[in-house]
Amino acid sequence: MNKTIKQGAWLFVIPVVVLVAFNALIPLMTVVNYSMQETFGDNVFFWEGLRWFEQVLNSERFHDSFVRQITFTAIILLIEVPLGIAIALCMPRKGFWVSVCLVLMALPLLIPWNVVGAMWNIFALPDIGLLGYTINAIGIEYNFTRQPFAAWFTTILMDVWHWTSLVVLLAYAGLSAIPDAYYQAAKIDGASRWAVFIWIQLPKMKRVLTIAILLRFMDSFMIYTEPFVLTGGGPGNTTTFLSIDLVKLALGQFDLGPAAAMSLIYFFIVLLICWVFYTLMMKNEQQ
């Protein structure tokens, strides 16, 4: 069979190419240029070569915020994914309560990031916030503006509150797509609740869960607004994640060269991890 090949279709791609050029390529090229130079403003630049890359790669500050970032992402993934699956399993499949549950679950996702940060900031304040006051009232000393552990606890709790719903909704969609016949077959075989989960529900949710993990990974790895509003990266530097550190470097200190080098390294790490996730996802699908 002869297929007609019309290369003209490529023309339709032009708008998106132009758009990507303006919002991604040109800024990225500029960042690469800045990462090799030093500037004191006024578009005057001095060539520095790879100095900034070397400085960032060897800086303890970058290592520390990277470790904090990875730890934060790992913790929230370990909490949100199992919790999301558990909530999705508990949600009703039919009837009036389905819509109620779905709307309740979707609510945190609709709230803008900075509002979430501000809400939790007030909620967790030790003297007037409901959470902070209650914890202190039961005899545990809690002050997220002073204690690193309390700051981490609050930041993680806030992220879990904000984003577990996403995992729930995706897992619920995966569960709803399983035909009744599977459950009937499991019933005939006398399968336990655990066996149904391991052999039917989990494999059927695999695809949506991969997407959920990828999305949560990306968002948490690049998290900025919520911890910035909640703790401002403090106390000290204990909740200064990569993006907060980057903004401090670029806008706080106006060290554009090192900041550009740091953002490129940050970008490559994100790119690598996304590629690994994407490849695994595609590999699963082929099987």
Add this chain to the structure above:
Amino acid sequence: MLDLSWMAWTWPTAAFFVFILLCIVSMGVWEKFSPGGAPRRGVFGLETTRGDRLFISLLGSIFIFLGWLWVFSTPLWGALILSIIWTIFVFTRV
């Protein structure tokens, strides 16, 4: 004339982007004269096209260079040699 001074272009960075562009263009030329970009399964069990292999080579090379810079500092000739070996490996085996 557009004022592009804010982009702070330099010859080495421009050469870097020209190199990437040339890589992509030469992939097209290669495919035109010697088609063979269909996916194949390599040593890692991944199905890759020629374009995927270019991406893997470049991404790997970035980390080879960054790692070298971190551990051994400049000059980067060793990293360049490693990257070339990595690229040949990816294009022939992956």
